Amino acid sequence: MAATRRRASASRGLQAGRTGLEGVREPGPARRPYTRRDLEVIYRALIEAYGPQQWWPTAAEDGPEQWFEICLGAILVQNTAWRGAASALANLRGADAMMPEAILDLPEPVLGELLRPSGYFNAKARKVRAFCAAVLDAGGIDLLLAGGADEVRARLLALWGVGPETADAMTLYAGRKPTFVVDAYAYRLFERLGRPPGKRDYDTYRTYFLGKLGDDVWTLNQWHALIVRHGQQTCRRTAPQCEAGVLEPRCEFARGGPGRRGRPE
Numbered sequence: 001m002a003a004t005r006r007r008a009s010a011s012r013g014l015q016a017g018r019t020g021l022e023g024v025r026e027p028g029p030a031r032r033p034y035t036r037r038d039l040e041v042i043y044r045a046l047i048e049a050y051g052p053q054q055w056w057p058t059a060a061e062d063g064p065e066q067w068f069e070i071c072l073g074a075i076l077v078q079n080t081a082w083r084g085a086a087s088a089l090a091n092l093r094g095a096d097a098m099m100p101e102a103i104l105d106l107p108e109p110v111l112g113e114l115l116r117p118s119g120y121f122n123a124k125a126r127k128v129r130a131f132c133a134a135v136l137d138a139g140g141i142d143l144l145l146a147g148g149a150d151e152v153r154a155r156l157l158a159l160w161g162v163g164p165e166t167a168d169a170m171t172l173y174a175g176r177k178p179t180f181v182v183d184a185y186a187y188r189l190f191e192r193l194g195r196p197p198g199k200r201d202y203d204t205y206r207t208y209f210l211g212k213l214g215d216d217v218w219t220l221n222q223w224h225a226l227i228v229r230h231g232q233q234t235c236r237r238t239a240p241q242c243e244a245g246v247l248e249p250r251c252e253f254a255r256g257g258p259g260r261r262g263r264p265e
């Protein structure tokens with residue numbers, strides 16, 4: 001009965017043309033991944049729904065201090081919500097320690113206490129210290145982030161405590177270089193829509209989206225931020241707000257279709 005209501009709602013939405021998703025083709029039998037044009041339509045729907053996202057939120061103005069803060073934020077947000085990472089960053093600012101030298105001067109237990117709101121704070125203190133040492137070894141955050149996207153990403157991935165998602169967030173938001181950040185929200189969204197680019201694998205998703213979306217940094221910035229916004233506000237892990245969302249007419253999960261059989265997160 002609920003599925004019937006959802007189908008009817010989707011149909012009404014399409015007839016009324018209210019979602020702007022008319023250009024997205026119905027999934028074929030093989031459930032092909034989206035084309036570039038399909039993705040453009042999804043992007044327009046998301047940005048019209050949520051507006052341009054102001055990522056990355058920092059207290060510092062554009063420049064080395066901001067880039068450094070973004071990189072620390074990318075480490076501190078690992079396995080936690082942004083609120084906890086932001087609180088830890090505020091603690092560092094309050095201790096006048098938003099610089100690599102100042103952080104390395106802090107005894108590790110003190111640094112751990114400052115980072116406590118971000119969770120896993122002892123491990124994160126070690127990661128933050130390792131990152132600060134790498135910044136100083138490179139001669140500054142601008143030099144650590146200098147070069148092409150692949151070069152910067154590889155340099156960051158070589159650092160202890162920096163995995164693919166963190167490296168891509170640093171490369172895109174601090175380095176302003178084209179890459180795509182894959183996260184749990186992206187897996188969930190495209191599996192639920194019913195046309196994922198392939199298996200749930202970081203490189204599979206990243207390669208697919210980079211190939212389709214091109215190298216415009218602002219657009220790549222918005223894509224990741226919009227996926228996160230949609231995942232937090234509407235396409236939640238439990239109780240997704242499908243009927244309030246702009247993607248419902250083309251979503252297999254909402255229709256009770258094959259997307260519902262995928263892992264929901």
Ligand code: SF4
Pocket residue numbers: 189192193234235236240241242243245246247248249251252253254
């Ligand atoms: S319709 Fe529901 S499951 Fe599908 S993308 Fe929107 S919120 Fe997520």
